Amino acid sequence: EIVLTQSPDTLSLSPGERATLSCRASQSVISNYLAWYQQKPGQAPRLLIYGASSRATGITDRFSGSGSGTDFTLTISRLEPEDFAVYYCQQYGSSPITFGQGTRLEIK
Amino acid sequence: QVQLQESGPGLVKPSETLSLTCTVSGASISSHYWSWIRQPPGKGLEWIGFIYYSGTTNYNPSLKSRVTISIGTSKNQFSLKLSSVTPADTAVYYCARDSFNWNYQEYWGQGTLVTVSS
Numbered sequence: 001e002i003v004l005t006q007s008p009d010t011l012s013l014s015p016g017e018r019a020t021l022s023c024r025a026s027q028s029v030i031s032n033y034l035a036w037y038q039q040k041p042g043q044a045p046r047l048l049i050y051g052a053s054s055r056a057t058g059i060t061d062r063f064s065g066s067g068s069g070t071d072f073t074l075t076i077s078r079l080e081p082e083d084f085a086v087y088y089c090q091q092y093g094s095s096p097i098t099f100g101q102g103t104r105l106e107i108k
Numbered sequence: 109q110v111q112l113q114e115s116g117p118g119l120v121k122p123s124e125t126l127s128l129t130c131t132v133s134g135a136s137i138s139s140h141y142w143s144w145i146r147q148p149p150g151k152g153l154e155w156i157g158f159i160y161y162s163g164t165t166n167y168n169p170s171l172k173s174r175v176t177i178s179i180g181t182s183k184n185q186f187s188l189k190l191s192s193v194t195p196a197d198t199a200v201y202y203c204a205r206d207s208f209n210w211n212y213q214e215y216w217g218q219g220t221l222v223t224v225s226s
Contacts (some may be wrong), residue, residue: 033212044218045213050212056214096169099155
């Protein structure tokens with residue numbers, strides 16, 4: 001099973017700042033099959049990024065994904081108030097599909 | 109617009125079987141992969157398993173001995189059964205539609221809280 005470790009656990013930033021979230025895999029993610037999701041309180045997760053760097057339909061270009069192999073990054077270029085949420089990475093290249101533990105992005 | 113809605117009992121007794129149904133609208137279940145994912149209160153996401161419309165399934169090994177995912181007898185429904193539940197199975201259960209070729213989740217239901225308690 002591929003274990004995904006996200007860092008930091010909590011990130012405190014102000015609107016307008018740039019956020020960088022990390023996801024490290026315990027072994028190489030096949031074909032960079034890595035996705036990122038955003039989850040707000042009381043809501044289902046929302047797909048942001050798939051294939052490590054492809055934005056899902058309707059996702060603003062303030063969100064970008066990068067990385068390969070075992071190290072992946074989600075970058076939010078200019079934080080808006082609605083971006084403060086929990087973010088999860090997920091690998092779907094190997095079974096079982098696994099998620100990271102999440103990074104909470106909070107307003108500073 | 110693809111929409112998914114989970115339904116089923118919100119309270120299940122220990123040792124019994126948890127049964128949930130996901131009703132899909134705006135898309136045919138006869139394509140794509142369809143998944144179940146759960147989230148214990150205040151915790152992260154856990155993939156339970158998926159089914160392809162043909163009936164092919166893949167389950168998380170941590171739950172495999174207790175899980176069954178099937179296509180519903182009614183059109184555009186699929187279901188989850190989890191047997192021999194314990195309080196550790198208390199969670200919000202989500203159904204989701206995966207992308208056409210890969211198993212990331214494009215569309216999610218709103219989720220339903222299932223509590224395991226006597």
